[in-house]
Amino acid sequence: xxxxxxxxxxxxxxxxxxxxxxxxxxxxxxxxxxxxxxxxxxxxxxxxxxxxxxxxxxxxxxxxxxxxxxxxxxxxxxxxxxxxxxxxxxxxxxxxxxxxxxxxxxxxxxxxxxxxxxxxxxxxxxxxxxxxxxxxxxxxxxxxxxxxxxxxxxxxxxxxxxxxxxxxxxxxxxxxxxxxxxxxxxxxxxxxxxxxxxxxxxxxxxxxxxxxxxxxxxxxxxxxxxxxxxxxxxxxxxx
Amino acid sequence: xxxxxxxxxxxxxxxxxxxxxxxxxxxxxxxxxxxxxxxxxxxxxxxxxxxxxxxxxxxxxxxxxxxxxxxxxxxxxxxxxxxxxxxxxxxxxxxxxxxxxxxxxxxxxxxxxxxxxxxxxxxxxxxxxxxxxxxxxxxxxxxxxxxxxxxxxxxxxxxxxxxxxxxxxxxxxxxxxxxxxxxxxxxxxxxxxxxxxxxxxxxxxxxxxxxxxxxxxxxxxxxxxxxxxxxxxxxxxxx
Numbered sequence: 001x002x003x004x005x006x007x008x009x010x011x012x013x014x015x016x017x018x019x020x021x022x023x024x025x026x027x028x029x030x031x032x033x034x035x036x037x038x039x040x041x042x043x044x045x046x047x048x049x050x051x052x053x054x055x056x057x058x059x060x061x062x063x064x065x066x067x068x069x070x071x072x073x074x075x076x077x078x079x080x081x082x083x084x085x086x087x088x089x090x091x092x093x094x095x096x097x098x099x100x101x102x103x104x105x106x107x108x109x110x111x112x113x114x115x116x117x118x119x120x121x122x123x124x125x126x127x128x129x130x131x132x133x134x135x136x137x138x139x140x141x142x143x144x145x146x147x148x149x150x151x152x153x154x155x156x157x158x159x160x161x162x163x164x165x166x167x168x169x170x171x172x173x174x175x176x177x178x179x180x181x182x183x184x185x186x187x188x189x190x191x192x193x194x195x196x197x198x199x200x201x202x203x204x205x206x207x208x209x210x211x212x213x214x215x216x217x218x219x220x221x222x223x224x225x226x227x228x229x230x231x232x233x234x235x236x237x238x239x
Numbered sequence: 240x241x242x243x244x245x246x247x248x249x250x251x252x253x254x255x256x257x258x259x260x261x262x263x264x265x266x267x268x269x270x271x272x273x274x275x276x277x278x279x280x281x282x283x284x285x286x287x288x289x290x291x292x293x294x295x296x297x298x299x300x301x302x303x304x305x306x307x308x309x310x311x312x313x314x315x316x317x318x319x320x321x322x323x324x325x326x327x328x329x330x331x332x333x334x335x336x337x338x339x340x341x342x343x344x345x346x347x348x349x350x351x352x353x354x355x356x357x358x359x360x361x362x363x364x365x366x367x368x369x370x371x372x373x374x375x376x377x378x379x380x381x382x383x384x385x386x387x388x389x390x391x392x393x394x395x396x397x398x399x400x401x402x403x404x405x406x407x408x409x410x411x412x413x414x415x416x417x418x419x420x421x422x423x424x425x426x427x428x429x430x431x432x433x434x435x436x437x438x439x440x441x442x443x444x445x446x447x448x449x450x451x452x453x454x455x456x457x458x459x460x461x462x463x464x465x466x467x468x469x470x471x472x473x474x475x476x477x478x
Binding site: 096146151157169189199236237 | 245246247248251252328394396432435437439440446449467468477
C-alpha cells in the first residue's frame with residue numbers, strides 16, 4: 001500500500017544540525033543532514049529563519065530595558081489588541097495575532113532579540129525552490145512558531161508561512177459518510193503539521209528542523225499562509 | 240535507540256472499525272482491531288463517544304427547524320460570546336468556546352443532532368481504565384474534536400478530554416540551549432496530539448480512532464483537559 005494513502009503520518013526530528021547564523025543556507029544544510037523524499041514536509045522553526053535572514057536586534061550595551069523592548073514590539077505591530085502587565089497581544093505587521101509581536105529572547109545570545117521573519121511564505125518558498133534546484137525533489141516547507149491561543153491554556157506550534165502545500169484543505173462539496181455535505185470543511189493542514197513537528201522535540205527546544213512524512217498527496221499544491229490562513233480583520237469576530 | 244527518545248512520532252489511523260452506537264464498548268472494539276503498546280496515545284473522536292454515551296437528540300418528525308437547533312445550542316451553553324447570522328460562538332456548559340456549542344449533524348443519520356460528551360475527561364478515563372483492565376497495558380486516551388480558532392481561518396482538531404497524559408507540558412524552570420529560562424513554557428501537548436491524529440484521516444472523516452506513538456515518556460501522568468487546558472473566564476483576555 002502506498003504509505004501516503006495508508007493513514008500513517010510520521011514526524012522525524014533532525015538531530016545534529018549546527019547553530020544557524022546570518023547568511024547560512026538552510027536548504028543546503030538540511031539536505032547534508034538527512035535524506036528527503038518526494039512529498040516530505042520540512043518544518044523549519046521561524047527562529048533559525050530569522051537568524052539566517054538577519055532579523056535580530058542586538059542591544060547596544062548590557063541589554064534592553066523593558067521600555068526599549070516595548071518600543072520594538074509596537075514597531076513590529078500595526079494594532080494593539082490587549083494589554084495586561086508586561087504582556088501585549090498585538091496584530092503584527094504581517095497580520096499575525098500573538099503575544100509581544102512574536103519577538104523572542106529564548107535560545108538567543110545575551111542582549112539579542114529575534115523578530116519574526118519579514119515574509120515567512122517567501123522564506124518557505126526559497127527553501128523549497130533551493131531544495132528542488134539542488135536535488136530535484138519536490139518537498140513542501142512550513143515555517144513554524146509557537147503561539148498562545150484564546151480560551152485555552154498552553155501554546156502550540158502553528159505555521160507562519162508555507163510553500164508547496166495547501167494551507168487549507170478545502171472540502172467544500174465533499175460528502176460525509178452518510179452522504180451529507182461536510183460542515184467543518186476547511187482544515188488548517190499546515191497548522192496541524194506544525195503541531196505534529198513540535199511533538200518530536202526535546203524539552204530544551206533545540207531541534208530547528210523536522211520532517212513530516214505521509215501527508216495526503218492531495219494537499220500538495222501552491223498556496224500561502226498569508227493568503228489563506230490569516231483571517232482578514234473585517235471577517236474576524238474577536239478583534 | 241528507544242523510539243520514545245529518538246524524536247520520531249507516528250500516527251496510525253485504525254481502519255475498518257464498525258459504526259458505533261449507544262452502549263458500544265469503545266475500548267473493547269479498539270483492542271479487537273489493533274495491537275497497542277505501552278505509552279500509546281489513543282485519540283478518539285468525540286462523535287463516537289457521544290454516540291455510545293447517548294448524547295444524541297433525535298428530531299420528532301422530519302428534522303429540526305433552525306429555531307429548534309438554536310434552542311439546543313443555547314441549552315448546551317452558559318454564555319453567548321458572539322453571533323453572526325446562523326453562527327453562534329458560545330461557551331459550553333463544560334467551558335469550551337466554540338461554534339454552535341459543538342453540536343453537529345455531519346456523519347449522523349437524518350434528523351439527529353450530536354451533542355458534545357457531557358464530561359470528556361471522564362470518557363477518556365473510562366476507555367483508559369477499561370484497556371488497562373482488559374490487556375494490562377497503560378495507554379493514554381484523548382477525546383478529540385474539530386474547532387475553529389480566533390484570527391486564523393480553518394479548523395484544527397483539539398482535545399476535549401484526556402486521561403493518562405499531562406495536557407500541558409510544564410517547562411517552568413527549564414533552560415534553553417543558552418541556559419536562559421524558557422519563555423513559552425507550557426505546551427498544550429494533548430492539542431498537538433489531536434492535530435497529529437487528524438492528519439491521518441481521509442477527507443470523508445470516517446476514521447474515529449487513531450493511535451499516536453512515540454510521545455516523550457515524561458508526558459505520561461494524570462491530568463485533565465478541564466483542569467489544565469480550559470482557561471478560566473477571569474484569566475481570559477478575549478471574553
